[in-house]
Amino acid sequence: MFHLFCLLSVAFFMxxxxxxxxxxxxxxxVNWIIGFEYREKSKILTEKKxxxxxxxxxxxxxxxxxxxxxxxxxITEFKLKLPLLLFPLLAGAYGSFSSNRYRMILFAFIAGCVxxxxxxxxALAGFIHIPVRDSRDLSLFLPSIRLSILLNMAIFASLYLAxxxxxxxxxxxxxxxxxxxMMSLFLFRLLSVTGxxxxxxISLFSAVYYLTISRKxxxxxxxxxxxxxAALFFTIGISRAWNNLHIPEKPEVNTVTEKTPxxxxxxxxxxxxxxxxxxxxxxxxxxxxxxxxxxxRSRIPYDSTDMAGNDLRVTLIRYIxxxxxxxxxxxxxxxxxxDIKNIEAGFANPLYADIGNPFAKWYEVAWQIDRRLKGxxxxxxxxTQRLEFYKASIFIISQNPLTGTGTGDVRSxxxxxxxxxxxxxxxxxxxxxxxxxxxxxxxxxxxxxxxALGLMLSPAIVARKRLSYLFVIFLAIIFISMFNDDTxxxxxxxxxxxxxxxxxxxxx
Numbered sequence: 207m208f209h210l211f212c213l214l215s216v217a218f219f220m221x222x223x224x225x226x227x228x229x230x231x232x233x234x235x236v237n238w239i240i241g242f243e244y245r246e247k248s249k250i251l252t253e254k255k256x257x258x259x260x261x262x263x264x265x266x267x268x269x270x271x272x273x274x275x276x277x278x279x280x281i282t283e284f285k286l287k288l289p290l291l292l293f294p295l296l297a298g299a300y301g302s303f304s305s306n307r308y309r310m311i312l313f314a315f316i317a318g319c320v321x322x323x324x325x326x327x328x329a330l331a332g333f334i335h336i337p338v339r340d341s342r343d344l345s346l347f348l349p350s351i352r353l354s355i356l357l358n359m360a361i362f363a364s365l366y367l368a369x370x371x372x373x374x375x376x377x378x379x380x381x382x383x384x385x386x387x388m389m390s391l392f393l394f395r396l397l398s399v400t401g402x403x404x405x406x407x408i409s410l411f412s413a414v415y416y417l418t419i420s421r422k423x424x425x426x427x428x429x430x431x432x433x434x435x436a437a438l439f440f441t442i443g444i445s446r447a448w449n450n451l452h453i454p455e456k457p458e459v460n461t462v463t464e465k466t467p468x469x470x471x472x473x474x475x476x477x478x479x480x481x482x483x484x485x486x487x488x489x490x491x492x493x494x495x496x497x498x499x500x501x502x503r504s505r506i507p508y509d510s511t512d513m514a515g516n517d518l519r520v521t522l523i524r525y526i527x528x529x530x531x532x533x534x535x536x537x538x539x540x541x542x543x544x545d546i547k548n549i550e551a552g553f554a555n556p557l558y559a560d561i562g563n564p565f566a567k568w569y570e571v572a573w574q575i576d577r578r579l580k581g582x583x584x585x586x587x588x589x590t591q592r593l594e595f596y597k598a599s600i601f602i603i604s605q606n607p608l609t610g611t612g613t614g615d616v617r618s619x620x621x622x623x624x625x626x627x628x629x630x631x632x633x634x635x636x637x638x639x640x641x642x643x644x645x646x647x648x649x650x651x652x653x654x655x656x657x658a659l660g661l662m663l664s665p666a667i668v669a670r671k672r673l674s675y676l677f678v679i680f681l682a683i684i685f686i687s688m689f690n691d692d693t694x695x696x697x698x699x700x701x702x703x704x705x706x707x708x709x710x711x712x713x714x
């Protein structure tokens with residue numbers, strides 16, 4: 207019973223606390239040790255050979271110690287990869303799961319995701335006093351990209367249970383459908399591009415499954431409609447944001463003007479092409495008027511930083527540009543008190559202040575792409591700086607195509623690559639690949655990457671007779687997320703992979 211309690215606890219806390227997942231994982235290990243019966247446990251494990259293929263991925267990191275110079279970092283790597291050993295060996299030693307135990311674990315995981323979502327909504331509504339400056343801040347317990355991956359699993363697990371007559375009474379199944387909808391809406395509030403793309407792709411796969419294999423026509427049509435709607439929403443949103451960024455409602459505001467209404471000179475920089483809602487930010491700027499007028503209206507001085515740490519004057523000028531006004535004392539006088547608070551908080555336009563607004567994310571993405579196309583530094587821009595991550599990754603792979611850098615040397619290899627390629631990224635944004643396929647190739651070389659991917663797929667291939675709808679969904683989520691996330695470079699990413707892979711392999 208204690209073993210089951212630990213399994214349920216790990217599932218529940220996975221979206222909520224890395225620390226609690228670690229605590230109950232350790233508790234499982236202690237329980238395994240003091241439970242003795244090692245011969246019987248070993249016998250069960252040898253009968254489930256596919257389970258032992260998951261720890262083989264951990265052993266790959268051990269083998270690549272032969273190519274490592276930074277053993278301190280390698281130890282850190284091993285700590286993150288420990289779930290690859292723990293869950294198959296600890297859970298697998300107790301034999302297969304019944305369908306009831308399987309559903310209990312899914313319910314525990316869904317419950318944890320519901321708590322994470324409710325907490326996010328509470329923070330958005332102001333019931334939880336946590337600074338929310340960005341949609342990513344709605345993920346209170348994990349990085350937003352990791353939560354979005356877990357939410358996708360919870361969404362489709364909820365729908366799977368809702369459409370399964372064995373789950374329980376109709377009221378419970380209806381509640382699960384509502385929960386899936388609530389989590390899907392939150393995913394759009396969280397504005398994780400990775401999470402939304404996974405949701406669309408898995409919804410399309412689910413529609414095909416329900417229409418062709420399961421023969422549940424209504425469910426299939428609803429799922430297909432949801433996927434098409436989400437894809438259109440995403441595409442139209444990006445297109446609309448791009449047009450909104452480049453096409454001003456009042457083109458005349460961009461015309462260079464000499465004098466302000468008060469008779470002072472405007473300054474304009476024709477070489478600066480920064481845009482906000484189609485308006486040139488550095489056209490028609492009179493800081494001589496703006497400074498005293500702003501200092502009269504705000505407690506934060508004009509020549510200081512906003513609450514986000516940016517130059518307040520830049521935030522103010524961008525904000526006024528977005529509103530379609532020339533930058534002078536008249537513009538500042540027309541700002542509402544809400545506008546003043548937004549600028550003080552560091553929001554460069556009123557759209558960004560509407561936390562969780564999907565169009566704000568689309569506009570931000572369009573703005574980042576526009577700035578990169580115009581040669582601006584991508585540092586701090588979550589979308590365009592990834593191109594620099596990939597450039598550095600490809601450089602590292604080209605230097606070590608066969609053997610890789612070895613376990614523990616990835617970080618130092620990136621540091622060298624950024625210096626060698628003269629990357630425009632500032633030091634704090636010189637991050638790693640954010641792509642697990644590239645990270646595998648960097649660590650193990652291209653042959654080792656193929657081995658790693660083979661080890662990831664091999665348990666499912668060996669156990670192909672037990673492949674189920676939700677098992678395939680899980681694998682799809684993992685492999686899609688790896689395009690935009692270093693899945694195995696975080697404790698939760700590794701735990702999610704190892705825990706649920708073990709679960710699906712043990713279902714009777």
